[in-house]
Amino acid sequence: MSPDGMTPYHSSARAKINLFLHVTGRRENGYHELDSLAVFADTADRLVLEAPALPGEKGRLVIDGPFGAGLDAGPDNLVLRAAAALREAATVPSTTPDWHMRLTKNLPVASGIGGGSADAAAALRLLSQAWSCESADLATVAAGLGADVPVCLAQKTQRMQGIGETLVAAPVLPRCAMVLVNPGIAVPTPAVFKAWKESGTGFRPPASLPARWENVHAMCAALAATSNDLQPPAITLYPVIGDVLAALADTESCLFSRMSGSGATCFGLYEDMPEAMRAVASLRHHGWWAEAGWIHTPLN
Numbered sequence: 368m369s370p371d372g373m374t375p376y377h378s379s380a381r382a383k384i385n386l387f388l389h390v391t392g393r394r395e396n397g398y399h400e401l402d403s404l405a406v407f408a409d410t411a412d413r414l415v416l417e418a419p420a421l422p423g424e425k426g427r428l429v430i431d432g433p434f435g436a437g438l439d440a441g442p443d444n445l446v447l448r449a450a451a452a453l454r455e456a457a458t459v460p461s462t463t464p465d466w467h468m469r470l471t472k473n474l475p476v477a478s479g480i481g482g483g484s485a486d487a488a489a490a491l492r493l494l495s496q497a498w499s500c501e502s503a504d505l506a507t508v509a510a511g512l513g514a515d516v517p518v519c520l521a522q523k524t525q526r527m528q529g530i531g532e533t534l535v536a537a538p539v540l541p542r543c544a545m546v547l548v549n550p551g552i553a554v555p556t557p558a559v560f561k562a563w564k565e566s567g568t569g570f571r572p573p574a575s576l577p578a579r580w581e582n583v584h585a586m587c588a589a590l591a592a593t594s595n596d597l598q599p600p601a602i603t604l605y606p607v608i609g610d611v612l613a614a615l616a617d618t619e620s621c622l623f624s625r626m627s628g629s630g631a632t633c634f635g636l637y638e639d640m641p642e643a644m645r646a647v648a649s650l651r652h653h654g655w656w657a658e659a660g661w662i663h664t665p666l667n
């Protein structure tokens with residue numbers, strides 16, 4: 368229970384969207400260096416610490432929600448991997464109990480919006496509170512779990528560089544409505560990076576960005592001068608992504624559309640929410656998952 372002894376600890380694990388993604392280099396270990404602008408959506412998984420485990424008992428993970436079926440709740444789940452990594456890094460005493468957790472999976476799995484990474488980051492935020500180890504180096508623990516986990520810790524607009532672990536200030540964004548669309552296919556990230564490499568595409572320089580965009584039109588004009596370098600190889604592997612992008616671009620008042628991360632989820636940007644909601648209604652006619660919300664802008 369939380370410090371008041373009543374409320375369970377809980378956290379949203381928001382979808383991460385890459386507004387652009389440039390592949391800028393390659394490391395000897397095979398990982399790629401990136402320059403990417405990551406934003407967070409209203410659409411989110413939810414993680415709850417339900418009750419402490421009994422002494423000596425392992426913490427259980429229960430998964431529910433629309434995308435929970437088929438997702439393994441065993442030790443390989445990123446939530447439990449995050450718990451184990453934090454316990455070790457922060458040398459949490461073995462007498463400190465595990466927690467039983469519930470993950471409500473609202474985000475499609477292996478879909479380019481970092482759902483698993485967001486869940487792992489939520490587990491680190493919650494357990495560091497529950498275990499009173501907030502001073503642990505969460506950024507390092509996060510980087511050890513996956514390239515997208517560090518940016519998911521703060522869930523705020525940031526620019527990702529290095530292989531994802533170097534977080535730098537991003538432009539101040541205008542208020543902007545965003546639609547997410549996924550055609551129901553799971554896309555393995557390594558396969559897309561491999562296809563990018565085999566395509567022989569050269570590295571792209573980092574983007575040149577201002578300190579702020581005054582309005583959504585200025586932001587979309589600047590995004591048009593960037594790219595998601597993983598989009599062409601992902602479309603080659605999964606042509607339906609091209610259909611999703613065409614349908615998004617066709618929705619009324621769509622200002623900009625692109626694939627996020629390694630796909631298959633694509634996003635559309637709109638000036639206001641009614642237009643985004645109308646787009647969602649038309650995209651769902653294809654049988655695709657589609658959600659509308661604001662780009663999340665925390666106050667800090």
Ligand SMILES: C[C@](O)(CO)[C@H](O)COP(=O)(O)OP(=O)(O)OC[C@H]1O[C@@H](n2ccc(N)nc2=O)[C@H](O)[C@@H]1O
Nearest residue numbers: 397398399484513514515516530531556557560628629
């Ligand atoms: C594509 C992005 O989603 C953009 O935000 C991330 O770079 C991927 O983040 P992620 O899924 O957390 O990635 P990881 O789980 O660390 O890596 C999965 C696989 O993606 C490839 N990978 C990932 C990140 C990166 N900078 N270069 C890579 O080449 C590697 O083949 C790696 O084995």
Ligand SMILES: Nc1ncnc2c1ncn2[C@@H]1O[C@H](COP(=O)(O)OP(=O)(O)OP(=O)(O)O)[C@@H](O)[C@H]1O
Nearest residue numbers: 444445476477478479480481482483484486515628
């Ligand atoms: N809690 C979790 N949620 C989703 N996937 C998980 C989770 N734990 C482990 N995984 C595994 O991690 C893999 C990647 O899932 P995820 O949904 O994070 O992909 P993604 O959206 O493509 O991420 P990214 O944008 O970071 O590449 C899946 O193959 C899945 O089996």
